[in-house]
């Protein structure tokens with residue numbers, strides 16, 4: 139394992155190099171000085187999506203959802219809770235497939251909610267259907 143990890147800031151989207159030993163010590167962004175981990179999923183768009191999934195050295199778990207989807211709304215608080223439990227060893231992110239239709243199409247999202255886990259820009263696992271916080275954490279950790 140390398141002694142530093144690249145972490146993309148959820149606020150200004152700049153790439154930070156964080157020593158592995160400091161990952162658990164609530165590191166701040168060198169650019170905007172805000173916390174790199176806020177225990178909450180980051181909302182991604184087509185503008186910053188690729189940067190987050192490909193330039194991050196920690197796996198990125200993405201919830202593809204839509205505002206009109208009941209099960210997605212039900213899962214949202216569970217996904218937020220999972221962020222508290224999985225950070226800083228994983229980044230949790232959300233993509234609104236209604237606002238970001240090109241991303242949904244690019245990743246072949248056929249039903250929502252769908253969770254997709256990326257490592258260094260590559261999809262390593264996906265799971266469709268709403269899950270509880272506990273199940274999200276268990277599923278995500280099982281892919282590591």
Ligand SMILES: [Zn+2]
Nearest residue numbers: 147150167170
């Ligand atoms: Zn920043």
